[in-house]
Amino acid sequence: MAEVRAVAERAKTASRRLATADRATKDAALHAMADALVAAGPRIVEANAADLDRGRSNGMSQGLLDRLALSQERIEVIADALRELAALPDPVGEVVRGQTLPNGLRLRQLRVPMGVVGMIYEARPNVTVDAAGLALKSGNAVILRGGSAAASSNQVIVQVLAEALEERGLPGRLVQSIDAWGRPGAVALMHARGLVDVLVPRGGADLIQTVVREATVPVIETGVGNVHVFVDESADLDQALPILLNAKTQRVGVCNAAETLLVHREVADEFLPIALASLADAGVTVHGDEETLALAPEEAAVVPATDDDWAREYLSLDLAVRVVSGLDEAIEHIRRWSSGHTEAILTRDLRASERFVAEVDSAAVMVNASTRFTDGGQLGLGAEIGISTQKLHARGPMGLAELTTTKWVVHGDGHVRP
Amino acid sequence: MAEVRAVAERAKTASRRLATADRATKDAALHAMADALVAAGPRIVEANAADLDRGRSNGMSQGLLDRLALSQERIEVIADALRELAALPDPVGEVVRGQTLPNGLRLRQLRVPMGVVGMIYEARPNVTVDAAGLALKSGNAVILRGGSAAASSNQVIVQVLAEALEERGLPGRLVQSIDAWGRPGAVALMHARGLVDVLVPRGGADLIQTVVREATVPVIETGVGNVHVFVDESADLDQALPILLNAKTQRVGVCNAAETLLVHREVADEFLPIALASLADAGVTVHGDEETLALAPEEAAVVPATDDDWAREYLSLDLAVRVVSGLDEAIEHIRRWSSGHTEAILTRDLRASERFVAEVDSAAVMVNASTRFTDGGQLGLGAEIGISTQKLHARGPMGLAELTTTKWVVHGDGHVRP
Structure with missing residues (x-):
């Protein structure tokens, strides 16, 4: 689907701007996003009411309706989570390993952003904000597929977040939704090899298994807990x-x-x-x-x-x-x-x-x-984007560090291999 | 394919024995494997001659024949690589992170083996030994698919390695080959979800792309370097x-x-x-x-x-x-x-x-x-199982640590979540 590939290409381009942004810039953007959400509260609650109405007429269970529902108070709690993210250390730039070799080569293995993170989840609008915040703090662009049940809420939330980023001089396209393209859009995201660096499904076992089977981009399995x-x-x-x-x-x-x-x-x-x-x-x-x-x-x-x-x-x-x-x-x-x-x-x-x-x-x-x-907040990792049950890359609660990769940086002075 | 699933199940069972083995046991096994290879040199060279004959009559290029060829001297070099692995620190048990939380919960994130590592590669019998050694040292069972061109050499090598493990009191099934089941066997390995924890393809771009497309088990892409x-x-x-x-x-x-x-x-x-x-x-x-x-x-x-x-x-x-x-x-x-x-x-x-x-x-x-x-040996990681060009889990040369995952261990004294 050309539209979703175009979204992913714009995300990739935007991610390059963010990859070299310093912590102060990112933290200021997180605060701006939090303030903008609170200010737009009435507009978000109105859009949410439309989702709730649709849910009720589709016979959605009380439990799901409760997860979907937003109020000004809940929006303030969600915004506070962004401010807490701003207070966490920046994972980007951390020197994971480093040494000088006998031949004088100086090595550092640095933590760097992944690039573009995809997120496929179900009707919980707070995940939209959490995912956007975690991605931003870890230097990544995010592409969100939130499911039709919360489509109206998510549309307004993503718009508000993108505007807040633009106001702080960052590309609004760091946070994009592909809800408009429905299921085919989600499938296109799963197949966007070379553009999406990691895809995180979050929701029920069916959703997760579908993504694991279908995706050709790298996936981190989350959350099924027996x-x-x-x-x-x-x-x-x-x-x-x-x-x-x-x-x-x-x-x-x-x-x-x-x-x-x-x-x-x-x-x-x-x-x-x-x-x-x-x-x-x-x-x-x-x-x-x-x-x-x-x-x-x-x-x-x-x-x-x-x-x-x-x-x-x-x-x-x-x-x-x-x-x-x-x-x-x-x-x-x-x-x-x-x-x-x-x-x-x-x-x-x-x-x-x-x-x-x-x-x-x-x-x-x-x-x-x-x-x-077993929870990122409880174990002192700060926020979490999900709990990985796979062994590759991340295992257990996934916080900011788990949304990064590493890069070897090697400094020499004319070094050649004998 | 039931035979390959049975191989993978035996590998999983054997891996549990190895996961709790101490470094001394593993290092002694590596030395035993090295000694056994050198002792079996004439038998390996004879099997290798059959592979070389078949290669020549199939019109294999001189470069590939050279990579395939084994001599007693080459076998000694390959065996020395196992001894060098024994000298490297054990990645298993390393405390990656740890702290005591304000509520008194004591956390440790420990490095633990993956479990079962699959390896699909092309006609280079030294990779058979390298992969077996790296897997053993990192506490993993390995399933090898080495390609038909080196089938005779690999068959003898795997047998020699398994016997050396048995002699040291470890399960011989820690090192198994699925060459006998040809391409369908390789495909079955790519689909052994829940049994194979990570699959590493090593070879040309075609081989790697096939594995990435076909596999449903987690894969680490290696090696294409423009x-x-x-x-x-x-x-x-x-x-x-x-x-x-x-x-x-x-x-x-x-x-x-x-x-x-x-x-x-x-x-x-x-x-x-x-x-x-x-x-x-x-x-x-x-x-x-x-x-x-x-x-x-x-x-x-x-x-x-x-x-x-x-x-x-x-x-x-x-x-x-x-x-x-x-x-x-x-x-x-x-x-x-x-x-x-x-x-x-x-x-x-x-x-x-x-x-x-x-x-x-x-x-x-x-x-x-x-x-x-950009090479595990040159960058001081010791041996390498490949060079990852993906961002998930491992990026750049993959040494012993990259063949492990982590586990959170949490000690409390009646702690409940408020």
């Missing part, structure tokens, strides 16, 4: 219960929420009746194996688990629960079913924690802490 | 000539050899007649623009350049030469035609060097040094 909590025989059970409840219920519908609980058989009798009662109080439906069902108190909401339950990312008040014979079976279960996002062990046994950390092959491994901490 | 040398108006011309000759002729047929020379118009009159004469002495055919042709001395081998010449990676004693109006036109030419591998500026002007370094978007940028230094 997350496990293992309660070891030596776990401090007074700690284990609050951690489990936090991991499952502090926020459902997010990728770092727990989806499966594994309990060591030695403590199942003691832990599960209390845990299942507390989960029931919190409104959680348990999908349990036979041993779990046998230990469930009367008030617990328990249904039998199938293999499908071990594989599922519920994103709801559901939890699969299985009793295991020990650490080996827990690790084996995780190897078979995990999506490689986050797993936690609750234990007081040093060797068990060390084996779990070494042998579980996931982006994040927690010891005696909630899985909900 | 490399530029820019002689600025302030260049030290006494340095410029040896650097140019080194970059073009020290070894042709490699990706970091120069393919295009750009000369600032202000020094073209002085530099080009001498440079073209020296290039002619070195047997180089120049493909020049009009200004270059006009400045060529009688003895120079000069033909007119077309756009095709600006785009080509000759990998031969050919060089495209163009006179440019200055730094801007040089950078613009490089933006349009470079493959993003390596470019060099020869200059005494600090601002010109800084602009060139900042604005040229390539994996390596040289100032007053030969482009031939």
Whole structure:
């Protein structure tokens, strides 16, 4: 699609201007973007109302409507996130490695922007602003495909951001939307080899799998989290219960929420009746194996688990629960079913924690802490553009550094290779 | 193809054993592999003779036959490379980042093996050994597809390496070949999602493009180098000539050899007649623009350049030469035609060097040094598995660290997210 290629070419050209911009210029632009969003609040809320109306008549769920909805207060929170980005250090220019070689060649490996970042996501207008801010701070142009449900909101937001950039002397084309070209536009973005340096899909498993299969540009897979909590025989059970409840219920519908609980058989009798009662109080439906069902108190909401339950990312008040014979079976279960996002062990046994950390092959491994901490903000990376579940380039929360690449700079004085 | 998936599954299982092996175990295995190769030298040379016979009757060029040929001496050099790998630090376990958060959570981002590395390459049996050694040292299993021309040599080599691993108590299936399943086997490897963590193609542009298009597993693109040398108006011309000759002729047929020379118009009159004469002495055919042709001395081998010449990676004693109006036109030419591998500026002007370094978007940028230094060994990384020309994960020479990923390890004491 020629229009989307033209968008990508303009992004590439604009990215060159930004690549050599200093931090002060970028931070001033982030503040200008934040101010402009707040000033344009009423206009954004009006456009958002049109999206919400369309959503309601299309039968959109209350949960999705809530994610889509913007108010002046929410816009101010979103704008504050841009100001927080301005306060973070600039990843560009960091010397990752450097040395002088025996022959006198001086080497530096520098962090530099990728160039053009593509983002395909679903109806959450705050992601439009987050992605634009992260891309700008890391020196990249961004091309946004936000999905039709938020099209009116996103159109106004992108316009406001582009105008703010122009006012600060930067190209407005650093932030462009391709929503106008629908699905064919999204496909064209996935095929824009040589123009799009990395494409980040963010949303449900279907969206992510479509992008991974279809794209010929480099992609970073994000976010599917079939997350496990293992309660070891030596776990401090007074700690284990609050951690489990936090991991499952502090926020459902997010990728770092727990989806499966594994309990060591030695403590199942003691832990599960209390845990299942507390989960029931919190409104959680348990999908349990036979041993779990046998230990469930009367008030617990328990249904039998199938293999499908071990594989599922519920994103709801559901939890699969299985009793295991020990650490080996827990690790084996995780190897078979995990999506490689986050797993936690609750234990007081040093060797068990060390084996779990070494042998579980996931982006994040927690010891005696909630899985909900796998989050760029919580781990001190600042904002995040997504949580990578792949091993190439970025693994776990992706912050500013993950939106950069490196460049070798070599200074000599007439050096030739012998 | 079920056989290749079974190979990949065995590799995955074997990789788990290796992931937690300590450096001493891995280094001892590397030495055992080196010793076994030398001991099996006569058997390898015999198998290699069969490959060479087949190559000759298929009309293989002398250059390719030379790359394919093994002798006891060459095998000893290849074995020494394994011993040098043993002497390098272990990338696994390195703490990349770490801190204690205000809430007391202790974070470490650790370097861990990828798991299973796939390698698709062409008739060079030394790559079989290099790839196996690099994978082992970085804690990964490797699946090798070496191409039919070297099939007999590779079969014996892989067998010898696997036996050496078994003798040291490691799974022989850490090093497996899929040559027996031909092209369909290679395609199956490209599609082994969830089993192959990264696939590295190494060879000609056609091979690499096929893998990039076809693969659904993560791929790192390597090696195509349309490399530029820019002689600025302030260049030290006494340095410029040896650097140019080194970059073009020290070894042709490699990706970091120069393919295009750009000369600032202000020094073209002085530099080009001498440079073209020296290039002619070195047997180089120049493909020049009009200004270059006009400045060529009688003895120079000069033909007119077309756009095709600006785009080509000759990998031969050919060089495209163009006179440019200055730094801007040089950078613009490089933006349009470079493959993003390596470019060099020869200059005494600090601002010109800084602009060139900042604005040229390539994996390596040289100032007053030969482009031939873009090489893992030369840049002090130890061995390399290829030179990445993409921006994701690895850019430039890929050593041991580039064959690893990271894992967040978080220790708490009952921490939950507020």
